[in-house]
Amino acid sequence: MNQNAKKVMVIGGGIAGIQSSLDLGDMGYKVALIEQEPCIGGRMAQLDKTLPTNDCSICILAPKLSDCFRHPNIKIHSLTQVQKISKKEQGFTVTLLRKARFVNEDLCINCGLCVEKCPSKVLDTFEMKMNKRKAIYLYYLQGVPAIMAIDKEKCLYLKNKNKEKRVCGFCEDVCQHNAIDFTQTDTNYTLESDAIILAVGSNQYDPTPLYAYGYKKYKNVITGLEYERMISASGPTEGHITRLSDKKHPKTIAFVQCVGSRDVNTNPYCSSICCTYSTKHAILSREHDEEIQSSIFYIDLRAGGKGFQKYIERAKNEYGVKYIRGKIAEIKIDENENPILFYEDLDTFDVKSKKVEFVILACAMIPTKNSDKLAKVLGIELDEFNFVKSSIDSPVNTNVPGIFACGACLGPQDIPHSVINASGAAAKASEYISRTKR
Amino acid sequence: MDEIRIGVFVCHCGTNIAGFVDIASVEEYVKTLPHVVFTQRNLYTCSETGLLAIKNGIEENKLNRVIVAACTPRTHEPLFRGICSEMGLNPYFFEFVNIREQCSWVHQKDREKATLKARDLIRMGVARAALLEPLEKFQIDVKPSTLIIGGGISGMTAASNLANQGFEAIIVEKDIELGGQLRHHHKLYPGNMDSQEILSIIEEILKNPKIIVHTSSKIKDIDGYIGNFDITILKDEEEIKFGVGTIIVATGTDLLKPKGLYNYDGKKVITQKELELLFKKDQFNFKNIVMIQCVGSRNKERPYCSSICCMTAMKNARYIKEKNPDAEIIILNRDIYTSGTYQETYYRDARKMGIIFSRYNESKLPKVSEESVIYFNESMKEEIEIKYDLVVLSTPLISYGESKELSKMLKVPIDEFGFFLEAHVKLRPVDFSNDGIFVCGTCKWPANVPESISQGYAAASRVTRIISKDSFTVEGATAWIDQDKCVTCEICLKKCAYKAITRDEEERVIVRTVLCKGCGVCATTCPQHAIEIRHYTDNQVESQITALLEGDLVE
Numbered sequence A: 001m002n003q004n005a006k007k008v009m010v011i012g013g014g015i016a017g018i019q020s021s022l023d024l025g026d027m028g029y030k031v032a033l034i035e036q037e038p039c040i041g042g043r044m045a046q047l048d049k050t051l052p053t054n055d056c057s058i059c060i061l062a063p064k065l066s067d068c069f070r071h072p073n074i075k076i077h078s079l080t081q082v083q084k085i086s087k088k089e090q091g092f093t094v095t096l097l098r099k100a101r102f103v104n105e106d107l108c109i110n111c112g113l114c115v116e117k118c119p120s121k122v123l124d125t126f127e128m129k130m131n132k133r134k135a136i137y138l139y140y141l142q143g144v145p146a147i148m149a150i151d152k153e154k155c156l157y158l159k160n161k162n163k164e165k166r167v168c169g170f171c172e173d174v175c176q177h178n179a180i181d182f183t184q185t186d187t188n189y190t191l192e193s194d195a196i197i198l199a200v201g202s203n204q205y206d207p208t209p210l211y212a213y214g215y216k217k218y219k220n221v222i223t224g225l226e227y228e229r230m231i232s233a234s235g236p237t238e239g240h241i242t243r244l245s246d247k248k249h250p251k252t253i254a255f256v257q258c259v260g261s262r263d264v265n266t267n268p269y270c271s272s273i274c275c276t277y278s279t280k281h282a283i284l285s286r287e288h289d290e291e292i293q294s295s296i297f298y299i300d301l302r303a304g305g306k307g308f309q310k311y312i313e314r315a316k317n318e319y320g321v322k323y324i325r326g327k328i329a330e331i332k333i334d335e336n337e338n339p340i341l342f343y344e345d346l347d348t349f350d351v352k353s354k355k356v357e358f359v360i361l362a363c364a365m366i367p368t369k370n371s372d373k374l375a376k377v378l379g380i381e382l383d384e385f386n387f388v389k390s391s392i393d394s395p396v397n398t399n400v401p402g403i404f405a406c407g408a409c410l411g412p413q414d415i416p417h418s419v420i421n422a423s424g425a426a427a428k429a430s431e432y433i434s435r436t437k438r
Numbered sequence B: 001m002d003e004i005r006i007g008v009f010v011c012h013c014g015t016n017i018a019g020f021v022d023i024a025s026v027e028e029y030v031k032t033l034p035h036v037v038f039t040q041r042n043l044y045t046c047s048e049t050g051l052l053a054i055k056n057g058i059e060e061n062k063l064n065r066v067i068v069a070a071c072t073p074r075t076h077e078p079l080f081r082g083i084c085s086e087m088g089l090n091p092y093f094f095e096f097v098n099i100r101e102q103c104s105w106v107h108q109k110d111r112e113k114a115t116l117k118a119r120d121l122i123r124m125g126v127a128r129a130a131l132l133e134p135l136e137k138f139q140i141d142v143k144p145s146t147l148i149i150g151g152g153i154s155g156m157t158a159a160s161n162l163a164n165q166g167f168e169a170i171i172v173e174k175d176i177e178l179g180g181q182l183r184h185h186h187k188l189y190p191g192n193m194d195s196q197e198i199l200s201i202i203e204e205i206l207k208n209p210k211i212i213v214h215t216s217s218k219i220k221d222i223d224g225y226i227g228n229f230d231i232t233i234l235k236d237e238e239e240i241k242f243g244v245g246t247i248i249v250a251t252g253t254d255l256l257k258p259k260g261l262y263n264y265d266g267k268k269v270i271t272q273k274e275l276e277l278l279f280k281k282d283q284f285n286f287k288n289i290v291m292i293q294c295v296g297s298r299n300k301e302r303p304y305c306s307s308i309c310c311m312t313a314m315k316n317a318r319y320i321k322e323k324n325p326d327a328e329i330i331i332l333n334r335d336i337y338t339s340g341t342y343q344e345t346y347y348r349d350a351r352k353m354g355i356i357f358s359r360y361n362e363s364k365l366p367k368v369s370e371e372s373v374i375y376f377n378e379s380m381k382e383e384i385e386i387k388y389d390l391v392v393l394s395t396p397l398i399s400y401g402e403s404k405e406l407s408k409m410l411k412v413p414i415d416e417f418g419f420f421l422e423a424h425v426k427l428r429p430v431d432f433s434n435d436g437i438f439v440c441g442t443c444k445w446p447a448n449v450p451e452s453i454s455q456g457y458a459a460a461s462r463v464t465r466i467i468s469k470d471s472f473t474v475e476g477a478t479a480w481i482d483q484d485k486c487v488t489c490e491i492c493l494k495k496c497a498y499k500a501i502t503r504d505e506e507e508r509v510i511v512r513t514v515l516c517k518g519c520g521v522c523a524t525t526c527p528q529h530a531i532e533i534r535h536y537t538d539n540q541v542e543s544q545i546t547a548l549l550e551g552d553l554v555e
């Protein structure tokens, strides 16, 4: 069967989009993988280790990134977003917007000379703004495609382009491969596609509005994703667990569950993955420093995945993690900025308090920013929480024939579920194309 | 023979290795080893930057052997071999030295010795690399058809997807009809869809000319290999043989019968499944109902959460309440598992409907007597007695006993609970490590219907990758029998778990290379030393041992 002429577009280059692309590429489809960031990888690229086996996230992801990059049937469209879509008799015509990278993809060899010379520093979003990068940057160390991009807003040259005198441009001077190209502009182009897979993932809830937790008010209260970067060897503190107030290494850590989840005032649903990822964090903390005592404040402990229950037993028995069934009412700090948690013990219904040195908030998984707009463009329905709507008998279908969905854009889910749905969406796309196009 | 030019790339793996091993000193040391003409350290050798460094290293230094000292070949060997191939080097000239799992991670407390061990391991790799020989992978034909074992929702979903893509699927179901557990369900959460509605897929399956269904059938024997499996089944005592290219295991699960627990009698104390059967037969007529969660799960014997029973209990409790708002229902639980978007709303609404949820502790299990359930209420700190006319026990999904037999026939692993064990929990969730065999549905782990369906699709996708092509490439590192030494004693033939050794037309004992996994068992048993494992030859292995003994660490 020659399927070479058939094309699938995958929107979103997290682990789900990557898996769909690889399966379809192997089946012989031509895949266009659309990613809005400079590199593919998604959330998984930011994680330190992955539960329940604690293998290093980027280590198991990196071969997949390379497979995608090298696959003869897959083309990665980075810094690109979907603008418009029209349904044809067979398949779709998609208009894309590619943001200027200001670096020639074919010429840059990722030598890093430009980064050294660039004088403009920017808060690094990949590192959850816990440190700075330059205006010219590689999205993350193992990122694919492994080429630089220039941040238009922060580049001194581009910001002062209309001035008489040339400002900066050091990167251009130092690049021996003539890869810097300040003349690039944002461009629109169209692609034809026989089917589409949506894999735009999810975002993290920002707990600032929940004043009682003191996020942003207290330096020693951070989120789970920030902690994930902090314990990562390639992260902003090179893997050292460090209080943001005084750079000290905390010995007592509290993990607060269901922050912005299971709460009718914010997000009424359960985010599924945080009970186990906080357990992971507590285990890893102890591995970083044997003196660390972790307590996890939870309402119900949700660990249904393969090996998860035993993971929790291990945390209790081998890593001394304490699980406290308690709902946090408020977090305050003492004179040394040590957080004090006031909570209702849900077993005894007494109000208690506990002082620790560091607090990690397990925040809800919420729909990806602007995914509602994308849904409108594609004409697909969302559920009451703004995740892509599916049904129990067609779990990877959307309401539009030919458009499928996978990964965390369908609702909170972990990596195994995302990978399963991703292969599933690939099978459905292939089935759809086989039935509609011969 | 050309001069041997070895390049060694030592990986920091962030701090995974560099945090516990002095990489710089290791690199200095490696430079002194024989045939090593080039060395380099990389922060992440597997990143695009690292790969480029290997490519440049090969080109600029005319390397003909490449060593990466890093993590594990399990996840990364294909990548690095691929890079060698791209550069025109035979992939078997690549050697992997694991200094992470086998060194840095296990010796985190002793940097000095870990560093010495890393040196030893690399020295062994260098010795072996010098003796590596080029091998060819080869192509085998692939039959574009799939055997699906189990005709529950996940197996049927896979069959339907494959057939709709034009591939043949053969379902073998042990029961008299298709449908699996779903046949016994009443409604499905969350929308109260009738389970019969989903089972309408059965008709579609039976009509589809690309799908063959064998009910009341059992797998008797599985022979062959990816692309060409030979299957024998027993259908009503009759043997049927056919060939397929790939296999999907979708045998589902049983539900634990709580014999001996909480006075289970199947009448006044029943399981959720039995309760649904009462609904289906319209024989339900109870008013005071106590449900107990985690019966036989999340305990010492079965330390796992079955993930579907909390939702199932709520589904059934809600149904009772809808029919009879006066019914009193209390669900005794340890935690409520309603993970995901709609599930939590379902739980909240159940409470609003007046269903009581109360917590019990694993250390003080409830007691069921003739008329009442007594449990210790944590918040009131006292024992509470509830009169009942029906107790419903939420028991977990458990594996079928015969999974063990099947796993042996398929040569795939099962875990301690009898669930099938996938190749990689995160990244290869429906593959087995054995090529051409896949898994979906609850036989792998408890899952609800949408998850089981997704897994059915996923398995179909993994299969399609293989059967949409005419051929499949198999490993070249296999056993080879030296006919001059072989005395045809057949000891190896009996030992090979993969049935890879046979007699050919001339009665010689030979290895069927496509079946051979290169495990080495035959070579170790052959009394004549007639068998050699390519890529792991005696002299290659001996060279490693010799190199090890030259080490500083051996005391």
Ligand SMILES: Cc1cc2nc3c(=O)[nH]c(=O)nc-3n(C[C@H](O)[C@H](O)[C@H](O)COP(=O)(O)OP(=O)(O)OC[C@H]3O[C@@H](n4cnc5c(N)ncnc54)[C@H](O)[C@@H]3O)c2cc1C
Residues within 6 Å of the ligand: A011, A012, A013, A014, A015, A016, A017, A034, A035, A036, A037, A040, A041, A042, A043, A044, A047, A049, A050, A051, A052, A080, A081, A082, A199, A200, A201, A202, A203, A204, A224, A225, A228, A273, A277, A280, A368, A370, A374, A406, A407, A408, A409, A413, A414, A415, A416, A418, B426
């Ligand atoms: C703190 C934390 C810890 C975790 N730990 C674990 C763990 O240990 N184990 C585990 O299994 N799971 C863990 N997870 C969950 C895991 O991260 C997710 O399951 C997984 O990343 C989901 O993959 P995805 O591809 O669906 O989405 P994502 O990883 O979010 O990827 C989506 C991709 O789509 C891109 N995108 C978004 N919108 C657009 C658009 N409009 N156009 C183009 N591209 C777009 C994004 O840039 C991104 O690259 C954790 C999550 C968090 C937050």
Ligand SMILES: Cc1cc2nc3c(=O)[nH]c(=O)nc-3n(C[C@H](O)[C@H](O)[C@H](O)COP(=O)(O)OP(=O)(O)OC[C@H]3O[C@@H](n4cnc5c(N)ncnc54)[C@H](O)[C@@H]3O)c2cc1C
Residues within 6 Å of the ligand: B149, B150, B151, B152, B153, B154, B155, B172, B173, B174, B175, B178, B179, B180, B181, B182, B185, B187, B188, B189, B217, B218, B219, B250, B251, B252, B253, B254, B255, B272, B273, B276, B308, B312, B315, B400, B402, B406, B440, B441, B442, B443, B447, B448, B449, B450, B452
């Ligand atoms: C009481 C109860 C209520 C439930 N309610 C819901 C609900 O409301 N919503 C929901 O989403 N999920 C529910 N579930 C879960 C649901 O039943 C499963 O998700 C689903 O049935 C799994 O499908 P499956 O194909 O993996 O396995 P199964 O349905 O178990 O099918 C496996 C099939 O394989 C066959 N088989 C087994 N071994 C062999 C062999 N060796 N050779 C040949 N054939 C073999 C079996 O006979 C069976 O037909 C419920 C489960 C229970 C127990």
Ligand code: SF4
Residues within 6 Å of the ligand: A103, A107, A108, A109, A110, A111, A112, A113, A114, A115, A148, A174, A175, A176, A177, A178, A179, A180
């Ligand atoms: S842009 Fe030039 S200097 Fe910068 S990394 Fe690329 S090749 Fe090197």
Ligand code: SF4
Residues within 6 Å of the ligand: A114, A117, A118, A119, A120, A135, A136, A150, A154, A155, A156, A157, A158, A168, A169, A170, A171, A172
């Ligand atoms: S022009 Fe200057 S500021 Fe802009 S990216 Fe280059 S070096 Fe940085």
Ligand code: SF4
Residues within 6 Å of the ligand: A257, A258, A259, A261, A262, A269, A270, A271, A272, A273, A274, A275, A276, A300, A301, A302, A362, B339
């Ligand atoms: S997974 Fe756990 S922490 Fe996360 S929302 Fe659900 S119950 Fe809360």
Ligand code: SF4
Residues within 6 Å of the ligand: B293, B294, B295, B297, B298, B304, B305, B306, B307, B308, B309, B310, B311, B335, B336, B337, B394, B396
């Ligand atoms: S789903 Fe509920 S009843 Fe079932 S094992 Fe998990 S916690 Fe217990």
Ligand code: SF4
Residues within 6 Å of the ligand: B478, B479, B495, B496, B497, B498, B499, B500, B501, B511, B515, B516, B517, B518, B519, B520, B521, B522, B523, B533
């Ligand atoms: S190496 Fe293993 S699989 Fe191959 S023939 Fe010998 S015993 Fe069989």
